[in-house]
Amino acid sequence: MRSLAVFLLLSLLAAAGCTASGSRGGFYTYVDDQGNLITGQLPVSAPAPEADTPRADTLPASVDEGLLAQVSGDAPVPDSGSASPQADETPADETEERFVTYVDGDGQITRQVIDLGAARRAEAARGPGYDLIGEGGEAQEGYIETVTPVAADCCRELLADAETLRPGQEVMLTFNTGQTQQIRVGQRQVPARVLTLRREVAEIRVLSFKQHGRYLHPQLLLLDEQGVPVLQVDNVFTRRFPETWARYAYIDGTLPREAGHRYLVVYLGYADGGLPGLVTEADSELAIDGGVVVRGY
Secondary structure, three states: OHHHHHHHHHHHHHHHHHOOOOOOOEEEEEEOOOOOEEEEEEOOOOOOOOOOOOOOOOOOOOOOHHHHHHHHOOOOOOOOOOOOOOOOOOOHHHHOOEEEEEEOOOOOEEEEEEOHHHHHHHHHHOOOOOEEOOOHHHOOOOOEEOOOOEOOOOOHHHHHHOEEEOOOOEEEEEEOOOOOOEEEEOOEEEEEEEEEEOOOOOEEEEEEEOEOOEEOOOEEEEEOOOOOEEEEEEEOOOEEEOOOOOOOOEEEEEEEOOOOOOEEEEEOOOOOOOOOOOOOOOOOEEOOOEEEEEEEO
């Protein structure tokens, strides 16, 4: 039994020594069930394909010359026939054409060239988009205050129905003959609307649009917490804006809100034919029906 074990060990060592590495074949040996030593030959296998690894001396088809120059330390040689990029460098917005594409009235796609230089020059030459009301030294830079006899309790009955004006809010005040509340200014009764100013409001802007050749030209009263008038404005309008395709022509003006101003009264002092000295718009007639826009800032 011991001799059989030794024989098997020697057989295994012989088999290991006869086995070839790689793909060149070799021999194998084993002992069968009857104790006979059997030797066989391993089949020869096809050689494994070599890995597709590029050789060190082979360059890819597309070479980044700039990268090679950085690696090798060689600076690229400029083409003597080409100018330096700095010499001909021009801002892109002055050399490149700009286009706008749109569908015209016939349903055709139209592409139109835009001259950026001309557009910038036109923008620079364009005015502020409005005219100051008045001519020369008479052009207004602020509102015009006035003093007309007004009773201390002229507007108290209107305060309960006052709308509230907040910063960033816009209110349309509508005037209709026979339906608008009135206040007494001197000996006359005139239509008026009242707004309560939130404490955050720092400035008031008034706009009056010209529609069909007519517009409203209101006056203003500022009241304190008790509803007593503290400031009367005869003309708040200082700028005139022309009509565009998107809106009517209009005039506007701003009024700073000062400490103690709690209510704003907008009234039509000319409603009964008064105020002969009121400076009106030459292209429009005064109206007593319509609307006035008030914005808080």
